[in-house]
Every structure is written in C-alpha cells, then in structure tokens.
Amino acid sequence: MQTPLILLSVFCCLSAQSKRNQNRTNHEEPGRRKPPHIIFILTDDQGFNDIGYHNPSIRTPTLDKLAAEGVTLENYYVQPICTPSRSQLLTGRYQIHTGLQHSIIRPRQPSCLPSHLDTLPERLREAGYSTHMVGKWHLGFYRKACLPTRKGFDSFFGSLTGSVDYYSYGSCDGPGLCGYDLHEDEAVAWGHEGKYSTLLFTQRARKILQNHDPAERPLFLLLSLQAVHTPLTPPKAYIYPYHTMANVARRKYAAMVSTVDESVRNVTYALRKYGFYKNSVIIFSTDNGAQPFTGGSNWPLRGRKGTYWEGGVRGLAFVHSPLLRRRRRVSRALLHITDWFPTLVGLAGGDSSKSPGLDGFDVWPAISEGKESPRQEILHNINPLHKPTAPGAKGASEEEEKEDSQTAAEAEVCIPAKDCEETESQKETQAKARPETKTRIQDQNQSPRRESTAALQTAPHRVPLQVQTQARVPV
Numbered sequence: 001m002q003t004p005l006i007l008l009s010v011f012c013c014l015s016a017q018s019k020r021n022q023n024r025t026n027h028e029e030p031g032r033r034k035p036p037h038i039i040f041i042l043t044d045d046q047g048f049n050d051i052g053y054h055n056p057s058i059r060t061p062t063l064d065k066l067a068a069e070g071v072t073l074e075n076y077y078v079q080p081i082c083t084p085s086r087s088q089l090l091t092g093r094y095q096i097h098t099g100l101q102h103s104i105i106r107p108r109q110p111s112c113l114p115s116h117l118d119t120l121p122e123r124l125r126e127a128g129y130s131t132h133m134v135g136k137w138h139l140g141f142y143r144k145a146c147l148p149t150r151k152g153f154d155s156f157f158g159s160l161t162g163s164v165d166y167y168s169y170g171s172c173d174g175p176g177l178c179g180y181d182l183h184e185d186e187a188v189a190w191g192h193e194g195k196y197s198t199l200l201f202t203q204r205a206r207k208i209l210q211n212h213d214p215a216e217r218p219l220f221l222l223l224s225l226q227a228v229h230t231p232l233t234p235p236k237a238y239i240y241p242y243h244t245m246a247n248v249a250r251r252k253y254a255a256m257v258s259t260v261d262e263s264v265r266n267v268t269y270a271l272r273k274y275g276f277y278k279n280s281v282i283i284f285s286t287d288n289g290a291q292p293f294t295g296g297s298n299w300p301l302r303g304r305k306g307t308y309w310e311g312g313v314r315g316l317a318f319v320h321s322p323l324l325r326r327r328r329r330v331s332r333a334l335l336h337i338t339d340w341f342p343t344l345v346g347l348a349g350g351d352s353s354k355s356p357g358l359d360g361f362d363v364w365p366a367i368s369e370g371k372e373s374p375r376q377e378i379l380h381n382i383n384p385l386h387k388p389t390a391p392g393a394k395g396a397s398e399e400e401e402k403e404d405s406q407t408a409a410e411a412e413v414c415i416p417a418k419d420c421e422e423t424e425s426q427k428e429t430q431a432k433a434r435p436e437t438k439t440r441i442q443d444q445n446q447s448p449r450r451e452s453t454a455a456l457q458t459a460p461h462r463v464p465l466q467v468q469t470q471a472r473v474p475v
C-alpha cells in the first residue's frame, strides 16, 4: 500500500540560494471589458460546522456578512485531503489525471504537479493577470520546475510543505528531518520566526494589493492560509472570547477560525482602500473537511477529513462580488473544486479550451445568475494502490495478517491523518524545538532519540528546506 515513490532527502544539504529568474508575459488585449480582480482565499481543514453562518457559536462576522451579501455555495465538493484538493484547484483536473490521488506529498517525496499540465495561474497570466500566491503550497518542491513561481505565479510567499509550525515555520518529516519552511519566490525567507502565520500572510496579501495598480492590470491573488490546520496554537487574544467553551481543542480551533475572519476582514478592507473592490470576485473555500480529533466539526455531516463521507468532501464556500447578477442567495448547484479553473479563466476572458482534458465546468452562470449547474456528477477518486486486505483472509500468517490489518488501517486512518496531522515522530521533534511543550511530550515518549535532539538543539529549525536542483526521478 506504499506509494512507489523513491524518497530523496532534500532537507539539509543544498545551500544554493536561487535568484528569481522569471520572464513575465504581458499579453494585453485592448478593447475588452475589464476582467475582474480575483481573490481566492483557501483555508485548511475548516469543517462544515466551523463558520458562523452554519454555527453561531463560531464568531465569523466578516465571513457571515460577505457570504450573506454574495452567494453561499451549499452543494460544493472538494477532495478529502490537502494535496489532492489543491492540485485540482490549480489544474482543473481530477487527481486521477495528475497522479496525485494517493495521498499528500510528503516533504521527502520527489513528486509535484505534472509538468505536462497547465495551471490556473498560467492561464490567468496569459489573459493579462498579475498572479500572486501567499501561504501554503503543498504541491511539491523537489525541483525548481515544481515551485509556485514556475507554475504560473509571479510571486510566492509562504510554505512549501504541509503541517508547518505557525510561529517557527519549522516543518518536520520524522525525527531529525526538520527544516525551516518559509519561502519568498524561490529563496528562503529568513527572519520571520515568531510571527503567527495568519497575520504574516495577511500582511503580505495587503502589501501586494498596496503595490499593485488595479487600473493597470487585473490581479489574481491566491491567499492560501495555513489556518485552521493543527497545531492548535492561535495567539491568546483570539482564544479569550471562547473561554466558556468546554472543549479546549475546540476553543483553540474556534480561535483560529476567528483569526481567519480577521484576515479576510483586513484583506477586504485593503481591496476597498486600494481600489480593487468594485471590480473584484472574492472566493472563499476550505480545502477539505475538518478533523474532529483536533477541534474541528463537520456536523451534521458524517465523517471527517481524509474520508469520502460528506464530512470529508463537502466543503464550505461562498462567492462575494459586486459583479454577481443575483446576490444574497444560497446556491444548491452541484459544484466541485475543479470548476474554478474554467470558471475563473472564463471570467478573466481567457481561453480554457487551450487546456486539454479539463474536468471542471464553467459554473459562473450557476453562481451568478442561479442557472442550473452543468455538472451532473463528481468523480471523487480512483486509486488502484489502495487495496485494503480483508483481515483473516485464508492462508495469511499471523504476522502477515497483522501487517495487512495495520496497512489497511493506515490506509483508512493514517494516510489522511498523516496529511495534515503531524505524525508522532513529528510531534516529538517539533515539541523538542518548542520548549513549552517539551515536558508533556517527553513524558509520553518512552524512547527519546538523543541523536535527533542533539541535532535540533544545535540548529533548531535553522536548516532551510531546499529545492533539489538536479532531479533524479522524473515526476
């Protein structure tokens, strides 16, 4: 059941800092209606019950207001985990067409978006957009051709892996395999430790808006927040309003949702201030369902992140835009995350017929005018590598059986969990780098690994995650 990928260590060795080398294209076609600025806000692991308009105990006044004034998407589907969802957003193709249907891309895996498929930002750039990404990538980085700046974004500021620490930007893939994962374009962005990522990313988004002339070129901004993924470490000020909530994990999780709300408030404020708002489309979407073990909730939907139950794949989303024809509506049109590609390229006046094999539909008439969705069905996944073995199968030795049931259990429980949850070893390593949690974790840990602790103590998270310049394994 293991993905047949060769693991390469890309963490610790290379130190080349790459200069950004980019050839911007600017194919403006005069005489067309002005394409809208597109702001796509993607949250991580926010569940169906984790927003004020579904659950008043979560305080999201900004999100509630934007949704109420726009179109709330109530029959919208995503993939159950990070990498697959994100790959579908950026390619408009089902994951069976990208090879990313098995799980997330782990930091050591030499995998990324396939080189033969175009991406949404590439098509938007071709249509004259300035394209920026802030936040979590999680679509591979083992060679330069995989990076956001080589996949259509003019600029990138954020993390390349999943499960990054919100303050230290440390990211681990097992004991001793840690790195500092905050990048600006193709270089390591040192010196931001200590600043909570939701605040840091929002600040960067505002700076992009401030520095861009909305009259000159349309803008595509993908703000891919790390929140509300684990670890549950929001700044204290956001936790206080939830102090009466009994479940501590839920309280911290709710506080993180509030940071997202504030982020969106700040971004929309900047959109108005700098002259984008009147010609903008704001899309808000989660990447997958929530993990109830760590404070999230998908109620009343069954299941959780990592499962194909509704709780894993039915996503929160809304569109807010002065350009919507019929506003203040709830849409029950069947929509899927792959639909954003042709929909946004269509809004941009671009040409999605140039992208062969798209699985998405242009759903703008469904969203804006309440027309019927062109979509009849969704292919959630086909994964030939996932073959759970029935326990107790004839002929299996006890040992094999144990292994099989472990692997099957892993396929169902841990693979999704591995995505966005830290593995035990990650927890261990990260805890060692974070003194406040040290004692607790050491108590749980019967066999502390001295070696990795020593390595971390001498250089806690000072090793940048690096891009392998020489690819040894093709994507």
Ligand SMILES: *[C@@H]1O[C@H](CO)[C@@H](O)[C@H](O)[C@H]1NC(C)=O
Pocket (backbone or CB within 6 Å): 023
């Ligand atoms: C940029 O693109 C133009 C036109 O395609 C090409 O002539 C030029 O050599 C490119 N420059 C770089 C630095 O790649």
Ligand SMILES: *[C@@H]1O[C@H](CO)[C@@H](O)[C@H](O)[C@H]1NC(C)=O
Pocket (backbone or CB within 6 Å): 198, 199, 200, 202, 203, 259, 260, 262, 263, 266
């Ligand atoms: C929003 O802006 C205010 C005022 O500048 C700032 O204090 C706050 O930290 C910002 N919040 C986020 C989440 O960016």
